[in-house]
Amino acid sequence: MSDTLLALKQLDAYRWEIPPDAVPGMRVPGRVYADETLVAQIRADQSLLQVANVAMLPGIVARSIAMPDIHWGYGFPIGGVAATDPESGVVSPGGVGYDINCGVRLLTSHLDEAEIRPRLDALAERLFHSVPSGVGVAGPMRLSTPELDDVLAQGAAWAVRRGWGHAGDLRRIEAGGTLPGADPGAVSDRAKTRGRDQLGTLGSGNHFLEIQRVDEIFDTHAAAAFGLRHPGQVTILIHCGSRGLGHQVCDDYLAMSSRALPAYGITLPDRQLACVPLGSKEGRAYLAAMAAAANFAFANRQVITHHIRQTLEQVFRRAGERLGLEIVYDVAHNIAKMEEHTVDGRRRRVCVHRKGATRGFPAGHPEVPDEYRAVGQPVLVPGDMGRYSYVLVGTETAMRETFGSTPHGAGRARSRSDARRLLKGVDVTDLLARRGIILRAASRELAAEEASEAYKDVADVVRASDGAGLTRRVARLRPLAVVKG
């Protein structure tokens, strides 16, 4: 179903508005960041209707926002941003989604493409095993309940304390790798059971581990600050989240919110948007459980980083310092966070929901690490496995207009079944190999579903985001080897 009848007013080349009277019940307008080409693609599914639905959330501040990579999700659109007021507003577990703190981490290295090329096959194979992925696969450890509670309370800091990484890693992670306010007691036993042996695993679907090379640098000053030095330099990108533990937290609190809706007099156009007042006991419990699941995801990416470092040290028989596997940054793209923003000239605290959107704070912001303070926070935007990914930097415009939010990826252009139909009889692994990209995927079906053909060109997303001034391009990275569950 498309929603071509939904009113959409063009404000400028990269900004569109869904007026607040477009759909009954909207409390604020919708704002879409896209150019004409992307808007035509966006209108092919129900994502704009989802932007309008989000505008109906009680206490939503300013506008319901859609990034250029917006596509049809469940409840919120993927690429949706909404800030809510702490007193009159709500928090929506469905708005954060099942994969709490699904996010991306980028590592740089001292290696060159020429150096890594001869061992790429072996390296992909080793990583496929040292970073487990896919269905029914356990991670490298099984945590006791007290250990798991420590992970939930401390996040990546727990992993570093255990020796999986160094203190410097934490500075390069959103929120220092530990979201405050996490309460392991707010996480159900079912969620803990699901997560007990999943730390250090990738998951499946669009999650991946990618060895890349720097393809082009657009902003030498910012790139140098981020440790991206020259074309050909090897980088590693990790995309994964909080695994079954996070999915269960979302499921538990969606059920709770659903039951609580009548008591708070909230009616919604989509059950998946179920929400509770931020100040209610249910709202506070969800935020505490969500923060705990987010910490699990930060710890997960930290443990994976450790295994990547160890694997490269073994394959290249070189000490860690000489490989230089440093974190550029680690960002969440499914999360709700209490943040301070200026709205209509007034500083206020709001709860920013980012569903498939990345925080992108500008230069000078106190939450940007010291070494990046002069340039801004790195924004990591993965594309598809056959093309490229981007490193961008946050701007003041994003701070003013989108609660410091930026795009998170390419966005799907084709459904999974469409992609499989299109690529029937095509060996995607072989196709990529002929272009110099090694793919280690758990199944042929998965390879087809995740092929370039299934995704929008992330360069279009970046062009729209840069055009609107939400981000600035820093560098483009190209895949050399991809590991997928």
Add this chain to the structure above:
Amino acid sequence: MPPSEAMRSFETFEHTADIGLTARGDTLEELFANAAMGLVDLIADPSGLRDTSHMEVTVSAPDQEALLVAWLNELLYLLDSKRYLPRRCRITRFSETVLTAELWGERVERGRHTLRRLVKAATYHGLRIVHKNGRWEGRVVLDL
């Protein structure tokens, strides 16, 4: 000749980011059992699964549609916590808000089973159960 739409016990429908599952049955019990088999079919090739391990589960929810979501999410919980996937199932007790099911399946292992993809969760988005052409039909969007 492929079976007509009304005959198929389950099939998927298009959703840009995720995947939709439609399940049918002459009774609601059959619809729920078929939805479970549709979910399993997305995760693994069911023909490679043995039915050597038996389990019984009870699931509850505030209403019938939410019960479908809770039921599918229970199966995803069993997959994460016990690596268990059912090859077949039978709903033995069924009401608007509670169901009990018997499952026959086994522990999944990479290498021995053809595993397809992980499903994160069954969602409430666009969720509905209707009585259509003399059969029950349920639709649910799954997060992949």
